[in-house]
Amino acid sequence: MIEAVGLTKRYGDKTAVYNLSFQVRPGAVTGFLGPNGSGKSTTMRMILGLDNPTSGHVTISGHPYRKLPNAARQVGALLDAKAVHGGRAARNHLLSLAQLSGIPARRVDEVLGVVGLQEVARRRSKGFSLGMGQRLGIAAALLGDPQVLLFDEPVNGLDPEGIHWVRNLMKALAAEGRTVFVSSHLMSEMALTADHLIVIGRGQLLSDMSVKDFISANSADFARVRTPDSEPQLREKLTSALTEAGGHVMSEQDGALRVAGLALPRISDIAHGSDVRLWELSPHQASLEEAYMRMTQGAVDYRSTADQKAGLQQPLPPGAQPPMPVPGQGQPGWYAPPPPQQGSQPFPPPQGAPGQAPAGPYGAPAAPGAAPGGPPANPYAAQTPQTPQAPQPQQAPAPVTAPPGAAPSPTPPPPPSAAPVTDPTKSEDAR
Numbered sequence: 001m002i003e004a005v006g007l008t009k010r011y012g013d014k015t016a017v018y019n020l021s022f023q024v025r026p027g028a029v030t031g032f033l034g035p036n037g038s039g040k041s042t043t044m045r046m047i048l049g050l051d052n053p054t055s056g057h058v059t060i061s062g063h064p065y066r067k068l069p070n071a072a073r074q075v076g077a078l079l080d081a082k083a084v085h086g087g088r089a090a091r092n093h094l095l096s097l098a099q100l101s102g103i104p105a106r107r108v109d110e111v112l113g114v115v116g117l118q119e120v121a122r123r124r125s126k127g128f129s130l131g132m133g134q135r136l137g138i139a140a141a142l143l144g145d146p147q148v149l150l151f152d153e154p155v156n157g158l159d160p161e162g163i164h165w166v167r168n169l170m171k172a173l174a175a176e177g178r179t180v181f182v183s184s185h186l187m188s189e190m191a192l193t194a195d196h197l198i199v200i201g202r203g204q205l206l207s208d209m210s211v212k213d214f215i216s217a218n219s220a221d222f223a224r225v226r227t228p229d230s231e232p233q234l235r236e237k238l239t240s241a242l243t244e245a246g247g248h249v250m251s252e253q254d255g256a257l258r259v260a261g262l263a264l265p266r267i268s269d270i271a272h273g274s275d276v277r278l279w280e281l282s283p284h285q286a287s288l289e290e291a292y293m294r295m296t297q298g299a300v301d302y303r304s305t306a307d308q309k310a311g312l313q314q315p316l317p318p319g320a321q322p323p324m325p326v327p328g329q330g331q332p333g334w335y336a337p338p339p340p341q342q343g344s345q346p347f348p349p350p351q352g353a354p355g356q357a358p359a360g361p362y363g364a365p366a367a368p369g370a371a372p373g374g375p376p377a378n379p380y381a382a383q384t385p386q387t388p389q390a391p392q393p394q395q396a397p398a399p400v401t402a403p404p405g406a407a408p409s410p411t412p413p414p415p416p417s418a419a420p421v422t423d424p425t426k427s428e429d430a431r
């Protein structure tokens with residue numbers, strides 16, 4: 001298990017990670033998500049002892065990485081696939097790592113087979129494609145047959161077959177009881193691979209829950225209802241009846257209705273009571289990507305100006321930052337329709353995730369200045385409006401009736417002798 005408690009990392013004035021606490025448990029693939037620059041790599045580097053936290057601490061199986069006995073046999077990591085000596089043959093690269101950690105040479109050939117590089121094992125890695133480099137990095141991570149594995153963007157550059165292979169590999173490693181912590185920007189891939197998600201934004205914890213709960217907590221479930229196309233008056237009749245019953249009804253482009261705030265059986269009863277025939281009544285839930293976008297919208301630092309033109313982002317006044325999302329609640333009113341009001345969800349969220357991060361020991365970052373004796377004041381607090389000014393939905397369908405709810409750390413020392421088997425190499429400063 002990996003356990004971070006109050007991790008904070010500052011580079012001069014820049015706070016890369018702030019008061020981050022979470023656990024990564026064995027037997028599951030835990031996805032580590034966050035927008036560019038949110039602090040994922042910095043966190044992974046602190047886990048691996050390659051960067052020192054400014055405050056807080058992180059342990060693997062109860063020990064800081066540097067104090068782990070025979071760390072290379074216990075922890076494997078892929079941080080930067082390009083961090084290899086390009087003039088060295090792939091096999092020799094792995095052999096040198098194996099020798100440093102007392103791993104027998106036959107294991108090198110084993111892992112070359114696992115990642116499918118046996119045919120090119122004697123080729124210099126500088127001629128490798130991005131995907132081949134990723135495979136070599138994964139081979140290095142697996143070398144010590146470790147119980148704990150960290151992968152930073154492991155599918156970067158892989159072809160669809162390679163992505164599929166990595167997905168199955170991660171799942172198989174977790175199924176063997178290992179701890180698998182993987183960062184990725186590919187939401188569709190994470191949805192298929194991860195069991196649990198840790199989401200950060202601007203260095204702070206935004207969410208720590210299962211993929212299923214994350215989607216439920218950050219998306220607005222709704223029902224799609226279709227009345228006979230040939231009888232538009234039935235649609236109007238149903239819209240009035242549903243609205244009267246407290247539902248939020250929106251019109252989709254194809255003529256169907258999107259109904260939030262009423263359970264499916266209730267919609268059915270109302271339709272029946274109004275003598276309206278239905279052609280469709282189906283539950284809908286957002287994808288992980290939609291839920292993620294909604295959750296992290298306020299924590300995105302780098303965004304194309306084209307997003308505004310495309311209506312994906314409300315223009316902000318010069319110098320203003322979008323509001324940080326509320327942990328477990330995300331960004332109201334963006335990308336997906338706002339969630340129905342509490343108590344009126346059409347499809348009740350899973351237990352323990354009623355639109356909020358679970359109340360675990362490390363559920364949410366401390367409110368600015370709220371924790372006596374806690375970490376220093378939230379460096380983002382000054383930039384973050386207390387009351388988020390939610391942008392208006394841009395993508396939501398048009399309402400048919402009333403709108404819904406009318407201290408700088410020193411340069412990190414070199415990795416310890418029992419470095420992660422992938423040789424994560426350079427310090428962040430040297431990049």
Ligand SMILES: Nc1ncnc2c1ncn2[C@@H]1O[C@H](COP(=O)(O)OP(=O)(O)OP(=O)(O)O)[C@@H](O)[C@H]1O
Binds near residue numbers: 011036041430
């Ligand atoms: N050595 C360093 N010196 C100064 N700032 C740094 C250093 N390393 C990271 N940062 C800053 O810390 C923040 C977090 O960076 P980090 O690389 O951890 O983010 P990330 O979530 O991994 O980003 P990405 O998804 O783009 O890989 C960024 O603003 C980055 O510029």
